[in-house]
Amino acid sequence: MTSQNPSWRVGAALLVVAALGALPLVAPSVSPDSSSGSAPAKTGRTGWHGAWAASPQAPAEPFGPNWSLRGFADQTVRQVVRVGVGGTRARIELSNRYGRTPLRITGATIARTDKGASVSPGSVRRLSFGTERSVAVPVGGTVSSDGVPFTAGALEAVTVTLYLAEPTGPATFHTIASATSYRAEGDHSVDTTGAEFRETSGSWYLLTGVEVSGGPSARRDGIVAFGDSITDGVGSGVDRNDRYPDELAERLAAAGRPRSVLNHGIGGNQLTRDKAWAGGRGVHRFALDALTEPNVGTVVVLEGINDIGADRQGAADDPTAGVSVDQLVAGHRELIRQARARGLRAIGATLTPIKGSRYDSPENEAQRDAFNQWVRASGAYDAVVDFDRALSDPADPDRLLPVYDSGDHLHPSAAGYRAMAEAIDLDVL
Template identity: 70%
Template sequence: MTTKTTRTASTTTVRRTTVALATAAVLTALQLGGAVASEQRHESGPWRGAWATSPQSPTAPFGPNWSEQGFSNHTVRQVVRVTTSGTKARIELSNRYGTTPLRITGATVARTDKGASVKAGSVRQLSFGKGRSVTIPAGGTTYSDGVPFAVKALESVTVTLYLAAPTGPATFHTFSSATSYRAAGDHRSDRDGTAFTETSDSWYYLSGVEVSGGAAARRDGIVTFGDSITDGVGSGLNANNRYPDELAERLAAAGKPRSVLNHGIGGNQVVNDTTWAGEKGIERFKKDVLTEPGVRTVIVLEGINDIGGSGPAFPGGPTAEVSAERLIEGHRELIRQAHAKGIKVVGATLTPIKGSFYESETNEAKRLAVNEWIRTSGEYDEVVDFDRALDPKGEGVMLPAYDSGDHLHPSDAGYRAMAEALDLDEL
């Protein structure tokens, strides 16, 4: 259950400053033809996040995916579930970790049917500055023009990208817990999915779906920020059973659907950069959370990889050892950043590690010390005790029913228990 502390953050609109494009990138894009990506948020605009994920650099620490090779004359179809309703939609595309301009030849949005199929009559062509194609500079982000496309909370939509020219290594998100589909050639407008013969369990280039109209006008969005336990590792494939999904379902069932955006990255750390799991949390928080429009609250669940990452079990090799004091200071930095933007911050206790590859006496002592600070310091605006939600007796071990099998990541039932531990009114 969430407990309240004496500190309250004011609520203001999160704004993203317009970023000017480098002259060289503009010239390159013009040479390629089509629209040039303009990386900006409309400060007074109506757009609100309906779905999001955090971009990562190309890597393959857990087996092959499509990020390192990229695409050439491929169509990529990706299914996501939105958490709030609207009457118009647009997509966000990221080339954050690209080293060359990215050419999007065309894109569509449609209502999801089964697998790679979409519902008849639902395909909408997307434009970018009124053109069907767009070039995104290396390091850049772009948004499609809005298209009339009414969606309801918890409805799945399918976004399809056609990438005619070689892309080089692709900005992506490793752990999607969802199936993405690939076809050779241009199949962006296909209704059926027969051409999409290849699959991947990652997302590529797509980093957001935004909506306007309807409930999107409210400025009450929630961002969940963290590592693999926010990302949903251990949950069922294509089941939308991550804890942020379960939270969105609780809000909708209560008649109060709200935008719930998942900015977890499996393996991510608060104070250490990693070779495969993204920039450290205190840096990417600025890019992934503070740029989202209409956000009122962020839930922070991160630090277990800082504690366990210095050991031999961490993929890609050990990272620098982090003391409990250093990790707490990292959490304080996240709180400062959120409060500077008027965002309320909910601190989540770190979940059990006994029986996992992170278990050691030293690591458990750090986890307990950080949790004691989260629960008692009063520095977070609210606290949710995910540790006790998964380990009600306080024995340091996850209940078997809540364990996905590795004693670190929750099962679908465990993620549901986490979502149920949140007080909807206090959010």
């Protein structure tokens, strides 16, 4: 991976992560309390590692038409994802968190990706659920398939295909995939050519995880990247896997230390307030999304710019005005508490520049600066990564460096996401 940082910025990009002490990576057998949501304690040592993940969202069309509101009936959905770590067995996770009725999966397969909707001949593996080919996922529930022999390497693309014979109703999904999903009429779950997959979408549907076992690592060394649209990868390329968690996984693999970097960012998500279409407030969904991943040792938190910026926008679905820095800090302390209760190390990230964006105002900039100073100086997190300084323009530190700006002065470009990944000291992980 070649850096696009100007040479004089490399030192600044790497200066900001400082370990403040490691915690013992032993997961207690307690569940999160009611203030944190409810989730099974999967973060201890198991035979499985998360290889890819996406946080579920309620059916909605915040950024244009998709398939979530209508759902599926006698249709096959094919989705391509890149795994961060390899193994010799695989299983998938499906979510009906926001469904209104039980979700019937009639058939599911996993295969090695060829090109587009096509898969490599001979690589298709049928998936079962408790030895059955079909499964009903209860309302609000999640289900994992049985493991199947399936060899995949780190950073390899795999294709998951779901056949949905019965009407699903509105479907749980992930809005911004920065990837192409495919749909066909009827059952094409074992097709290899992809010729029948004539419809496409820019979201992921029902699929929230791919896990592997039998890989080179038996350690509890997975990483969760938790946050909003900047973690989600808004501004990155479609089907290019250049979000910052992707770039971090590439750095780790290039250094001979491949491990999963699981992306639990949601565009529009706030830490302290619920938004109907953006996955629920971060202090609640953290337990459901980040803390349910197996064999994770570290979480990187980048969250809060939407809490600050939503007041500027005055959106109708943000009825509570005036999130203060103290409230934002309290939310981050709650995430740290939850992470440590599960034996995870927590890395805090500073909020990136917003000058010139729709969030720009003197009041918001003052809040961003005050929060970033707390992250840097408080010692609350086990380590800090200073994304703010890594991306800022030295001539105007409140603004993204132009090469790191996707164009809206809020979301990084592909080069900006690389700079974020490079700002993380791999030894801290």
